[in-house]
Amino acid sequence: MTFELVLVLAAGLFSVGLFGALSQQSIVMIMMGIELMIGGVIVAAADFWHFLAPAAADGQVVIVVAVVAMAVEMAMGFAVTTALYRARQVDTTDMARELKG
């Protein structure tokens, strides 16, 4: 598994995630897209650390931060979705369009 192949994997994950986030209506599906994007970032960070700068531990800290970010984003995401559902029984972004102009 050479350096470039892993990078291609990371890019693939990132783009699929981005497509998912842009195309989906339901909030949860958008969050899943963002998950994939962060996954791609983790793979890329590991790849850079392993092949370019294995000496310093900076790469691993990036991965840890990415994982923390994934957790925080998902927690917040579900909280917002439930709050929105409780307030307006709506779970897709197209229904939530009252604030505009």
Add this chain to the structure above:
Amino acid sequence: MNENLAALLPETILLGAAVVGLLAGSLLPRRRQWAVAVLAAAACLAGLAATAWTMATGREQTVFAHTFAVDAATGLGRLAVLGGLLLLVAMATRTVRSHARESEFYVLLLMSGAGTLVLAGANDLLLLFAGFLLAGVPAYALAAFAKDGRGTEAALKYYLLGALLGTLMLAGTAVLYGAGGSTLYSDLRTTLPHASPALVAVGSLAVLAGVLFKAGAVPAHFWVPDATDGALAPVAAHVTTLTKVGGLIGAYRLAHQVLWGTALDWPGLFALLAALSMSLGNLAAFFQTSVQRLLAYSTIGQVGYLLVAFPVAARTGLAQQSLLFYLLAYTVTNLGAFAAVTALPHARTLEDYRGLARHRPALAAVLVVCLLGLVGTPPTGVFLGKLEVFQAAVEGGYTWLAALAVANTVASLFYYLRWLAPLFRPAPHEQPSAAHRTAGRGPVATACAAATASLLLGLAGGTLLPLTTGPLLR
């Protein structure tokens, strides 16, 4: 490996107060939840004292392996954020009084403030991202504090855009780590110029996306109008003012430490961003009827004026001084305007403000000072800030940008006056209308304090300016 925790005194005070507040909130009965507010205010005052002490004794230093810098920019950032938090807490007492989760409101506010301070002082990409999260997530929660349809929708949009651009920022950090081998600004400064320009461009722009999201600049401004319109007035104030301070100082530090070294035309990009933000912010604000939405677009416009200081940062010493002073003045004036809006919860549209001067002369005076202050009429603080920024722009060779800013200032006058003129028109009916009922003395006092502070900044600005000229530490 300077581990001196004392350098981060204000941040630790805020976080400590947040934790204590959270615990106290769960123990105290609902009637005495206001104690958390007092705690928050005390924390802000202590933070301000600590900042003043650090700035007075000249203890500029970088801590925790150079990942966090305590210098002039951080000092001014702390002054602005802590002062802003104090005003926010005072402003919000009436709005969240006897709310089930009153203490959580203040805790979230304190945490978001701490996050903003981290953003301002971060000297490392990861720390920058951590600040981004710490400032952002509590703000999403605050946006939905009222738990009504509009509030939750505002939080949704704010969160989703934050999540997408946060992830982009993370990707950028990873790419820059790949290109530069480290996430520390001082290392990146030496390694990035040798990396391939395309990679650096992608990485830097991705990081900038996150920071610009926090500042509310054009490509990432979509959340500002909806979040401000939907959320409670104090939250809207926080979202459009304090996070912007952290975002812009973080961006300035990133640009100054890392970007100027690379061979890419970053000044041109920042000039373009400034022009777009200014124009879109002012033009879109023309025919708004909702007061909070109008203020939201006005803040987008103000970001445009603030960004004018970026392209000339490399060429003139004035840029940093003008940016930091303008930020301080903007914070105070914007919070003054929002305090006045908070004080009149039932007046949501411009029409409701007709004839306010007759029954609420103090609030009308505050609105006049703050709105004309936002335009930049002397002797308010923003006038001095704008003067400095225009001077920096002309000296840095971006005279066209200064001229565009002048044109936008005149355009901005139009929608501010559409709001101000009816204040003095005789009210259609004699007795004060329902819309003019104030939400108690707290917000009114805050509004007056903020307006006076804005005027004081204008008149006595000279004393603060020397504080802003310290160099940014590596």
Add this chain to the structure above:
Amino acid sequence: MLTLVTFLPLLACVGLALAPRSVPDRVCARVWAGTAAADLALVVGLWVGFDPHGGMQYQQNHPWIPAAGVGYHVGVDGLSLPLVAMTCLLFLATALYSLRETRRVRSYVCLFLFLQTVSVGLFVALDLILFFVFFDLSLVGMFFVIAGWGHGGRARAAALTFFLYTFTGSLALLLGFIGLSLAATPHTFDLLELVRGNPLAGQGLYAGLVLLALGVGLAVKTPTVPFHTWLPPAHTEAPAAGSAILAGVLLKMGAYGFVRIAMPLLPGSWRRYALVFVIVGTVSVVYGALVALAQTDFKRMIAYTSVTHMGYILLAVGAAGVLAGTDAQARSLAVTGAVVQMVSHGLLTGALFLLTGVLHDRGGTYAMDAYSGLSSHAPRFAAATGVAAFAGLGIPGFSGFIAEFQILTGSLASQAVATTCALTGLLITAALFLRALRHMFLGPSRLPAAAPATGFRDLVPSEAAATVPLLGAALVIGVAPRFLLDVVEPASRTVTQLVAR
């Protein structure tokens, strides 16, 4: 001493604003009149102690924002002292005139006290940013006067147009100031140092751009022709005292700016583009007079005559910039004429607008053809307006003639064609004032429908006390001009030398 003169009205304004709501309106008006009188007395004291050949006197210079090169620097010389005196006299007159005001008197008085501080402050300011601060605040003050107390329904639109127009001008001015300060090393906004340093001597194009910015900013405020369209609606909608101040004091800020800032600081480019100012001035004279001739509304007509009078000032100031074919005496005569014209226009047009206020107060309309034969109803009012009108068209014995004679004599040498065209302005102004007098005051008596059944009341003591001193001052200047010219001439000589260097 100067700071006391400038900020005394502001103290009174703050005092009144903070006073309890129980203070009756009459007391407010009296406080205003008292403060204005005290201020005038102080200025007279300054005038007595003023040494005409002493250049800039009563200077006070304190650092305000040293980092930006901005200082609180005030001082008075031959150019600004007469204008300060005229401003205080005019504010005293409006104070007396407004003793009978009824609509929201307290805020009305506070606004005018604020306006007085700002106007006097501008004339004594010797720092560009201080000048700009007062320039902008005067706009804010006048906006609220017009928007709050204007007559017609279109008061708000007129106020908005006025504010937007002049605010754009003021920002152009700010850009000019920034250009000026950046050229100086070290960056400073102080007027005297910029004059001494003459930073923009060499750079042709850059100095030209700065002059363009200054020119546009000041031209909008002076209203010269292309930028004058805000003046008529602003005047017709403003209350009488408001338009007296707008015409008497605010228009002078633009003209004064030319003499105090544009000429001394940019001599090279001023000389190169003097012809532009001469042409704009002459066009303003003729255009203003012609359009005034065709007006049916008395107040709009007087507003347009202000454009003509300001055109004369611009002609004189432009002619003073042309060195070819003329000598120092003619050029300094033109500049003296310009300053005297500012003072004279302030007095006369201020009085005229107060009198139109009386007209509107009695008859409810400004339309000239609604009135006829008023002198049978109100002889004293007719006499005062007649005297003001004749003084306005430049009859000797009044300050108008002294100013216009010096301007035309001083400018003919270098600008023969332009001055000859400007001469026609004299004739048209005479024709339009006479036509107005004939329409309204002479002939068979006829009152507008809106006039009360009791007919047209003559001048009441407060109105007479407001207008007669102004006309008296104009008469004194007209008959014995030396007391004013002794103060102005040394200053105009220095300005002429500065432009010629």
Add this chain to the structure above:
Amino acid sequence: MSALLWALIALPLGAGAALLLSGRRWNALAPGLGLAAAAGTFGLAVASAVFRPEASAPLFAGVRAGLRVDGLSAVLVVAVAAVTTAVLVASPGELGPRENRGRFFGLMLLFAGAMTVTVTATTLPPLLMAWEVMGATSWALIGFWWHRPDRVRAADTAFVTTRAADLGLYLAAGAAMAGGVGSLDLTALTGAQGGWRHVACAGLVVAALGKSAQLPFSFWLSHAMRGPGPVSALLHSATMVAAGAYLLLRLHPLLVATGWAAPLVAWTGGVTALALGVVAVAQRALKQLLAASTSSQVGFMVLAAGVGDPSGGTLQLLAHAAAKSALFLAAGAWLTSLGTEQLPALRGAVRRHPLLGAGFVAGALALAGLPPLSLWVAKDEVLAAARAQSPGLYALGLAAAAVAAGYSVKALWYVTRPLPHDHDHDHDHGQEQDGGRRGARGPTRSVSTPVVVLAAAAVFLGVAALPGLSGPLRGVLGGGQQHAPNPWEMALSAAVALAAAGAAWWWLPRSAHAPRTASAGKRWAADWLSMERAARAVLVRPAFALARALAAFDDRAVDGAVHHLARGGLTLARGAARADDHGLDGAVRAVAAGCRRLGAWARRPQTGLLHQYYAQAVVGFTLLLSIVLLVR
């Protein structure tokens, strides 16, 4: 010594201002006070004529306001004071107790003061100031009875016309300053360099011709007749119209220095004398006739100034002043008592008021230039000097003298006819014919005495100018190369005058009864050579049209109301309005409208749909990325 001169000026101006401000309060006392002031001025005038004081005060930078009584002005100062006193004696008769006498006497004294300053000024500024004050007081006096709009309109026309000519003085002052004459001293004007001297001279000539109602400005004098009788007597016969001629007399050296000015002035004077004489003959109203004759007589003075004969011109001025003021006083008295000034209706007026009539006859004879009287002597003096210049001028002068005889005799003939049979019918008929104001009250003694005194002066002044005795007069006026008229010239002019008078006396009864078939020429002359219609067509109407067009342009620009234009009914404007709303402020409004459209466009991306925000954000950042990458 200068205190005397300051007093001479201060007395009339001060008294006049006081009386003016008093208005009706001292209505009864006004005539007495006015007369006292006038008498005082006369005394001071005589004293200053003897002592020749000189005074000056600093006025502008390097320009002083200089006054001096020299030879020429000494005579004139005395003349002005005398005529003013005489006219003020006659005024109470003309103005009833109900009139605002304070205002009338105040204005008359103000005028006298201004005339004194004009006569004694040595530098341009005081001359210009007095010149303009004279114009203003003449406006106020002509429009004295302001209840009648037509009188006020006449006053306006007079004022605007004279002011148009006065612009010449401003031009002269500027030219003098430009030409290097910093002090603006009248005598130093010849020293102005190059073209500026010509400009200064042109300005002065225009101003003088305007004030003296010469061609092409004479029409304002016919309007000036609407004023009260005494006003015409003082202003429009003796002083104001003479001021222009006096100025030319004083500035003769400048006229000669420029070369073209002297002949121009001379010929203008001559032509005016002849043309206005013909106009006088064609007039049917007595005051219009006298007005036209004034212009023609002043023409002689201007001719004298042109050919360089100050003494002759001054003598003509004095003699004419006396004669014409007497005639105007009489005409004014008749207008008030008989209620008409139409010549046919004044038939036999002399017989009805014998004393007044005698004065009128004496004045008319003097005006005709018959031999023993003063105007004949003065005219000879002028014609002699003119003959020395060019025979053409001499012939022109003689023709004008003949015409002068013609119109004076015409007036005499009507007035001395026997009383028509139905004495009282004539009264009622003439009652309201042309604005006669009040009932037929006989002229009191206060009017007759001044008329007789003035007429006597007109008759006997001639004696002083006889060849034998002209020495002292010429000495007083400051000499200069004079051409004493040799006897055959005097005889020739006498003969011409007598022949013309006889012919007119013989021809008048025939034409009086002949049917009115006025030829085109006669009607043209009657309408003052339709100068006013020409001036109105050439100047006034286009000025108003331009003003309306500019105002419409500006109004449309200001409030953009196209309906305002339609209501104005200007076809030209409707065409412009259809084109586009380009006006000055229109441009600004276009910008505002543009901003409004931009504002609406700027709000469109904020659709409220999140996925569109996503899309726009991502597209935005990719665009920025491409910009950063491509623009290096």
